[in-house]
Amino acid sequence: MKPELLRQLLEKVQQRDLAIDDALEALATLPFGETPSATIDHHRALRTGLPEAVFGETKTAAQIVEIATAIIAAGQDVLVTRVSPEKAAQVRHALPDMVYELSANALVHRTGDATSDATNSDARGTIVVVTAGTSDLPVAHEALLTAELAGNPTHLINDVGIAGLHRLLHHLPRLRDASVIIAVAGMEGALPSVVASLVSCPVIAVPTSVGYGVSRGGFVALLSMLSTCVPGVTLVNIDNGYGAGCAASLINRNRNPHAPESPQAHARTTP
Secondary structure (H helix, E strand, C coil): CCHHHHHHHHHHHHCCCCCHHHHHHHCCCCCCEEECCEEECCCHHHHHCCCCCEECCCCCHHHHHHHHHHHHHCCCCEEEECCCHHHHHHHHHHCCCCEEEHHHCEEEECCCCHHHHHHCCCECCCEEEEECCHHHHHHHHHHHHHHHHCCCCEEEECCCCHHHHHHHHCCHHHHHCCCEEEEEECCCCCHHHHHHCCCCCCEEEEECCCCCHHHHHHHHHHHHHHCCCCCCEEECCCCCHHHHHHHHHHHCECCCCCCCCCCCCCCCCCC
16 A cells, blocks of 8 residues: 555544544555465555565466556556566456556556656655666666656666767766666676766666676676775666666655654645
């Protein structure tokens, strides 16, 4: 259950618009629900601010349908990562409201208006995703989609690797205006180090399996990013756009979710 949905439910009880027994029935799926092939953590969004996602690569279409149906019934967004077009078509045959984001190889079901969610989020600023090359785009789009579903404004800068440094410098104003940057690169994995040397915001490096020969499926890029001499760079696993999107979302929060709230905590100003 989304935190905002729980808040609305409790407010209805407080205002006597909802009976306690009805509220208890609505909360019956917390903290988790069971399906024949999975135990779904409905409580994760309340604990961490990030709902459970579904790793689709090793699941059958029938299992994805089963799990997604349960998550939708709990009033949550659904993100299924690493889904082939063929498997996505099978899932959408059973769940036509799910959208296949081909660029991210992901299936999505949104419970609300995505634009509204982003506008009303607790995001401090924009998460910028920058790629070294066009071949890195599937991982970059996975990171973008994950961050967007968490309510963050996002921006993509594509194909600005160090083989032509002037391409990256052209986007320097946008990079310096970012709240968090996700730098996605394969080959020798140098892009995050260059980006981090130019900006003051956190940089999350994502090594990709793009490359050949000694690149060893992204292992060289991973080691290069780990060995960076630029302080403050952190990184996730090879091709882990989802993990980068989650980490960036947590960094981009405007407040401590465990801190006491002031009456002005939910005020919003529209520029």
